[in-house]
Amino acid sequence: MSQNFDVYIPVVLLMGFAIIIIIGALIVGRFIRPHHPTELKQTAYECGELPVGSAWSFFNVRFYVVGLIFIIFDVESALMFPVVTVFKELNSIGKGGIVLVEILIFLAVLVSGVAYCWRKGDLDWVKSFQNTVGNKIKK
Amino acid sequence: MNETIVTYLKQFEFVSRGYAGLSPHMATLVSVIIFGIFAFVIVNVCAIIGGLGTYAERKISADMQMRIGPNRVGPYGILQFLADGVKMIMKEDTVPRDCDRFLFFIAPFFCLVGVFATLAVLPFSNGFILTDLNIGVFYLLGVASMVGMGVFLGGYSSNSKWSMLGGMRGASQIISYEIPVTISILSIVLLTGSLSLRDMANAQTGFPTGWYIFHNPFTFIGFFIFFIGILAETNRAPFDLPEAESELVSGYNTEYSGMRFAFFALAEYVEVFVVCSLASVLFLGGFKVPFDIGGNTIIGQLLQVGTFFGKAFLLYYVVIWVRWTLPRLRVDQLMTVCWKYLTPIALFNLVGCAFWMYFFDGKSILTLLLQTGAAAAGGHH
Numbered sequence: 244m245s246q247n248f249d250v251y252i253p254v255v256l257l258m259g260f261a262i263i264i265i266i267g268a269l270i271v272g273r274f275i276r277p278h279h280p281t282e283l284k285q286t287a288y289e290c291g292e293l294p295v296g297s298a299w300s301f302f303n304v305r306f307y308v309v310g311l312i313f314i315i316f317d318v319e320s321a322l323m324f325p326v327v328t329v330f331k332e333l334n335s336i337g338k339g340g341i342v343l344v345e346i347l348i349f350l351a352v353l354v355s356g357v358a359y360c361w362r363k364g365d366l367d368w369v370k371s372f373q374n375t376v377g378n379k380i381k382k
Numbered sequence: 383m384n385e386t387i388v389t390y391l392k393q394f395e396f397v398s399r400g401y402a403g404l405s406p407h408m409a410t411l412v413s414v415i416i417f418g419i420f421a422f423v424i425v426n427v428c429a430i431i432g433g434l435g436t437y438a439e440r441k442i443s444a445d446m447q448m449r450i451g452p453n454r455v456g457p458y459g460i461l462q463f464l465a466d467g468v469k470m471i472m473k474e475d476t477v478p479r480d481c482d483r484f485l486f487f488i489a490p491f492f493c494l495v496g497v498f499a500t501l502a503v504l505p506f507s508n509g510f511i512l513t514d515l516n517i518g519v520f521y522l523l524g525v526a527s528m529v530g531m532g533v534f535l536g537g538y539s540s541n542s543k544w545s546m547l548g549g550m551r552g553a554s555q556i557i558s559y560e561i562p563v564t565i566s567i568l569s570i571v572l573l574t575g576s577l578s579l580r581d582m583a584n585a586q587t588g589f590p591t592g593w594y595i596f597h598n599p600f601t602f603i604g605f606f607i608f609f610i611g612i613l614a615e616t617n618r619a620p621f622d623l624p625e626a627e628s629e630l631v632s633g634y635n636t637e638y639s640g641m642r643f644a645f646f647a648l649a650e651y652v653e654v655f656v657v658c659s660l661a662s663v664l665f666l667g668g669f670k671v672p673f674d675i676g677g678n679t680i681i682g683q684l685l686q687v688g689t690f691f692g693k694a695f696l697l698y699y700v701v702i703w704v705r706w707t708l709p710r711l712r713v714d715q716l717m718t719v720c721w722k723y724l725t726p727i728a729l730f731n732l733v734g735c736a737f738w739m740y741f742f743d744g745k746s747i748l749t750l751l752l753q754t755g756a757a758a759a760g761g762h763h
Contacts, residue, residue, distance in 0.1 A: 250386050252414055253502045253512040254521075256421045261498040264425075265491055268641050272471045276640065285479040287542035288636055297480065298546040299538075309717065313557045316725075320564040324520055324577065327568050330736065331575030331744060339740045346736050350729060357725070366721045367714070 308365040312357065319353055385580075387420050388413045390509035393678070420512060424501050432651035433463035439651075439702050446706045466644075473640035478540060481637065485539035489532050490642050493649035496528030500656050505580040507669045507686030509678065518579040519567055522660065523560075526615075529653060530556035533617070533624060536646065537634035548633030552624030555614055555716060559621075562724035563611035566604045569735040570594055570664045573601070573744060579660075583668030588689075595665040597746045600734035605665040607728050609697075612657040614720070616650060619705035626710060654701055655694060662693035 287294045323346070330342045360366055391397045401409055437452065437460060444451025452459035477486065503518045505511040515521050530553060537549015573594060574582045586592050595605045614621035625633030635646045662668055669686040711719070742750060 249388070249410065249413055250513045250515060253386070253417045253421050254499055256414075256417055257425065257498045257502050257512075258495050260421060260425045261494040262491060264429075265494060265641075265645055268471060268644075269475075272475065272641050276472050277474045279474065280476065282479075284476055287478050287480065287540065287545075288631065289543065290631070294542070298541045298543045309554065309558060309721070312721075313561065316561045317557075317564075320561070320568065323568055324571065327572040327732075327736075328575060328577055330572055330739060334739055334744070343736050343740050347733065350733060354726075354729060357721075361722065366717065 308360065312360060312365075315356065316353070319349070323349065385511075386417070386513040387510065388416050390511075391416065417512070421502075424506075424512060425498060428498075428501055428652050428655060429648065431655050432648050433467070434460075435651035435654060435698065436466065436647065437463050438698070439705075442699070442702045443706050446703075470644040471641055475640045475642065476637075478542065478637050480541045482539040482541065485535050486637075489536035489539060490638075490645040490649070492528050492532030492535060494532075494645050496525050496532065497649045497653045497656065499525040499528075500653075503579055504656065504659055505583055505663060505669060506690050507683045508580065508584070509683050510687060511580055514578050514580045517577050519571065519577050519582070519660075519664075522579070523564060523567070526653070526656070527556070527560065529649060530560075530615075532646075532649070533634050536638065537624070540634075540637035542637050544631045544636045545634050548624045548626075548630045548636070551630075551713065552617065552634055555617070555621060555623060558717065558720040559611045559614035559724075562607050562720065562728040563615060565725070565728035565732050566608040566611065567664065569601060569604050569732045572732070572735050572739060573597060579663050579668075583663050583670055586667040586670055588667065588670040588672035588674065590667070591748055592670075592746070593665060593667045596748065598735065598738050599747070600731040600738065601665065603727065604731045604735075605661070607724050607731070608665065609661060610719075610724060612661060613701065613704065614716070616654050616657055618654065618701055620708040620711050621716060622705075622710060623713060623716060628710075655698060658697035658701065659690065659694035661697055662690065666693050666697075668693070 287298065289295075326342060326346060326349075330339060330346075333339055333342055357366075392401060401412070404412060440462070441451045441459070443449075452462040455461040455465045477483065500522050502512045503515055503522055505514070533552040533556065534549045537545045537547075537552060540546070570582060571577060574585045576582065576585075582594075586594055590596060594601050596602065613619075617624050623633075624630075625635065627633075630636070635643055638646060659668075669690040671682070671685050671689050675682060675685055738744075745753075
């Protein structure tokens with residue numbers, strides 16, 4: 244039983260090392276680095292200008308739909324990992340066809356979803372110009 | 383089968399004899415100490431590789447632009463990264479007044495923890511692998527995506543417009559390119575039938591003829607998709623939009639100074655090494671030595687480690703070379719490349735690999751050609 248958890252010890256150790264390195268370097272640095280904060284030094288850098296407003300404002304992040312597609316694909320790949328892992332074993336005993344069909348059905352659903360998004364223009368960075376002012380003037 | 387560096391050491395007489403006399407709790411403690419020593423060595427080696435990566439980057443770029451590059455500190459300036467480290471630690475640690483202090487402080491942790499955790503499953507040789515998890519490559523993808531989170535948090539928490547834009551770009555880019563990378567990996571998992579990175583390397587041979595990149599046409603294309611994908615995942619040029627220095631000052635790490643900035647840089651350079659070695663394990667035979675010279679002895683293992691690092695460094699060189707060859711993409715081009723080209727091709731590759739496995743029983747294209755050649759020659763006689 245303990246053998247099962249033994250293999251994860253290095254993972255914890257490595258993560259611990261990473262945290263120790265950061266904290267250690269910051270603490271060591273505390274004693275040798277200067278500390279003279281001024282008002283201007285602590286403002287956000289905007290190429291020498293005083294910053295106007297906060298950066299936490301609303302702006303069009305554009306990839307909202309891409310984010311949704313990503314989640315679907317990520318879940319899909321998480322579900323695909325076990326399927327493709329057993330494929331070779333099942334193929335060697337002559338049952339690869341079932342897995343193959345399953346992969347195909349799974350991917351077909353996904354591909355049709357992506358094709359729909361593509362057709363709809365959600366994968367374009369610049370959305371279609373049909374309703375913009377400039378286009379109406381051109382017409 | 384889960385195997386670790388401890389199980390490898392146990393095959394030597396004196397280690398297993400030492401273990402036999404210990405109580406279960408003491409045995410676990412000794413294992414932790416052994417793990418600790420090897421993890422310490424690997425972390426240090428990889429941190430030095432990351433440091434030398436910054437040196438190599440500057441020196442190679444200097445070569446390509448007919449400059450000299452760093453040449454003052456140590457022979458050929460090779461100790462430049464140590465001087466940089468000392469400089470960084472002595473720099474004032476400025477924190478923007480309006481930032482989200484908590485998120486600002488923990489963002490570098492996400493980057494460095496994510497990168498260092500991936501080192502646990504890298505198979506440096508058949509025996510010298512910290513822990514050969516049976517979910518190896520899946521685990522690696524999982525912890526590596528913590529880096530993306532660190533990039534986004536760093537950009538968001540700074541409350542600077544440059545950082546915000548860089549972080550947003552980083553998030554969109556890293557999640558988008560994860561799809562083609564993952565699907566390319568899936569086709570290799572399909573061929574191996576295992577998620578463990580050591581099994582993947584062991585399924586290949588020491589000669590290029592047995593590498594997965596030359597296994598069939600689909601894996602050949604898959605390698606290039608994977609390589610383009612990892613360039614984007616690690617924010618390397620031509621996909622360095624999150625830190626595009628000519629548009630966004632320094633991108634997501636604009637507001638970071640001193641040691642905090644150094645950790646972002648360290649995480650980035652170590653991650654490049656990790657993904658390069660991942661590419662070599664998945665497609666280029668990893669640690670496999672021709673004829674398996676040395677086998678399981680110490681000399682054999684050292685040869686394997688050398689092969690592993692050699693391949694990884696070669697790919698590292700290509701990554702730097704690409705950076706100084708290609709101009710940066712635009713954001714819309716970046717998204718088009720990922721979603722309209724790489725992802726459909728990667729999906730097609732996966733299906734192609736599955737059919738290849740089904741019809742040709744997992745034989746490589748070379749084996750098939752030799753078989754048909756032999757059959758044709760036999761038919762003549």
